Amino acid sequence: MPISPQADLEITAFNWVPDFARGFVRDLRPRWACEEIGLDYSEKLISAVERPADHYQVQPWGQVPVLRDGDVTLFESGAILLHLGQKDRRLMPDDPQGRASATAWVFAALNSVEPMIFELGNVDIFSKDEEWAKLRRPGLIAFIRTRFARLSDALGDKPFLLGEFSVADIAMATVLREAVKAGIVAEFPNLAAYLDRCVGRPAFDRALAAQLAAFTEEPVAA
Numbered sequence: 001m002p003i004s005p006q007a008d009l010e011i012t013a014f015n016w017v018p019d020f021a022r023g024f025v026r027d028l029r030p031r032w033a034c035e036e037i038g039l040d041y042s043e044k045l046i047s048a049v050e051r052p053a054d055h056y057q058v059q060p061w062g063q064v065p066v067l068r069d070g071d072v073t074l075f076e077s078g079a080i081l082l083h084l085g086q087k088d089r090r091l092m093p094d095d096p097q098g099r100a101s102a103t104a105w106v107f108a109a110l111n112s113v114e115p116m117i118f119e120l121g122n123v124d125i126f127s128k129d130e131e132w133a134k135l136r137r138p139g140l141i142a143f144i145r146t147r148f149a150r151l152s153d154a155l156g157d158k159p160f161l162l163g164e165f166s167v168a169d170i171a172m173a174t175v176l177r178e179a180v181k182a183g184i185v186a187e188f189p190n191l192a193a194y195l196d197r198c199v200g201r202p203a204f205d206r207a208l209a210a211q212l213a214a215f216t217e218e219p220v221a222a
Contacts, residue, residue, distance in 0.1 A: 002034045002035055002038060002039055002040045002041055002206075003040070003041060003042070003043060003210055004040040004041070004042060005042050006040075006042070007040035007041050007042045008069065008070050009034070009039065009040065009041040009042070009067070009068070009069050009070075010041065010042045010043070010044050010067070010068040010069075011027055011030050011031060011034075011041050011042070011043060011044070011065050011066075011067055012027070012043075012044040012045075012046060012055070012059075012064050012065055012066040012067075012068075013025065013027035013043060013044070013045055013046075013064050013065060013211065013214055014027075014045065014046060014047070014048040014064055014214075014215075015045040015046065015047060015048070015214060015215065015216055015220060016047070016048055016049070016215050016216045016217075016218065016219045016220060017048055017215065020125060022211075022212060022215060023208055023211065023212060024174075024177070024178060025064065025211060026063075026064065026065060026077040026174070027064050027065035027077075027211060028174060028207055028208065028211050029065070029077040029080065029081055029170055029171065029174055030065050030067055030077065030080045030081065030084060031207035031210050031211060032170050032174075032203055032204055032207035033080075033081055033084040033085070033091055033167060033170055034084065034207075035202075035203035035204075035206045035207045035210075036088075036090060036091060036165075036170075036201075036203040037087065037088040037090050037091060039084070039087065039088075043210075043214060044066075044068075045214055046064070047219070047220060047221045048219070049219040049220075049221070050221045058073055058075060059075040063075070065077055065080060067080045067083065067084075069083065077110075077171075078106050078107065078109075078110045078171060081106055081167040081170060081171055082102075082103060082106060082167065084167065085099075085102060085166070085167040090165070091166060091167045092166055092167055093162065093164070093166065098162060098166075101161075101162055101168070102162060102166045102167055102168045105161050105162070105166075105168035105171070105172065106167060106168055106171045108172075109168070109171035109172040109174075109175050110171060110175070112147065113147055113148075113151065113172070113175050113176075114175045114178075116140065116143060116144045116147060117144070117175055117178045117179050118178075119140060120137075120140055120141075120144065120178075120179065120182060121178065123136055123137050123140060124137070124181075124182070141182070141184065144179065144182075144184055145184060145187065148179075148184060148185070148187070148188050148191060149188070151172075151188075151191065152188040152190055152191050155190055155191065155194055156190070157190065159194075159197060160194070160197070160198075165198075165201070169198050170198075172198075173194075173195055173198035173199060173204075176191065176194075176195045177195065177199065180195070
């Protein structure tokens with residue numbers, strides 16, 4: 001298993017989150033990438049309730065993940081995926097167009113799809129009793145459907161976004177997972193099958209198990 005306290009690569013993650021967020025925190029993305037290529041990494045677990053002051057020096061908003069790779073430190077899960085993708089062609093093609101396409105799809109997942117899913121989470125979880133949320137939801141669902149329809153067309157009958165699995169699929173699959181409960185993914189059979197292929201990979205199971213194993217039952221300080 002890639003988790004190794006002696007590894008030069010370090011992923012910062014939370015040591016506790018509420019139940020609804022477990023399995024969905026974005027450190028899942030770099031964990032998954034590492035599992036796909038057998039790349040060892042160590043964990044730095046911090047409190048989500050009382051975030052260490054020095055964490056804001058490397059992540060301005062106090063979020064996770066942060067990646068340290070030797071002398072390189074970076075934040076934002078998409079940037080981290082692209083960094084890890086450069087290490088192995090199993091995560092990113094080694095030809096110029098393949099790399100460009102993988103990069104474009106990572107951005108697409110996190111900028112053209114995820115913001116609406118994030119908003120749906122706000123509407124359905126954090127603001128579900130607010131009148132504005134009840135009014136907003138139908139229009140938001142309709143907009144997500146249009147985005148998913150375009151994604152469905154782009155995917156077509158390919159097994160993965162680039163044909164072969166890449167960091168683009170890690171980004172997109174982790175976004176689509178957040179829309180499953182709302183029932184929208186199931187409306188597009190090829191997207192549902194695509195998501196099943198992605199999360200059915202053994203590396204995903206190992207990454208998910210590693211994230212869940214890091215959580216305590218009660219919030220604790222770092």
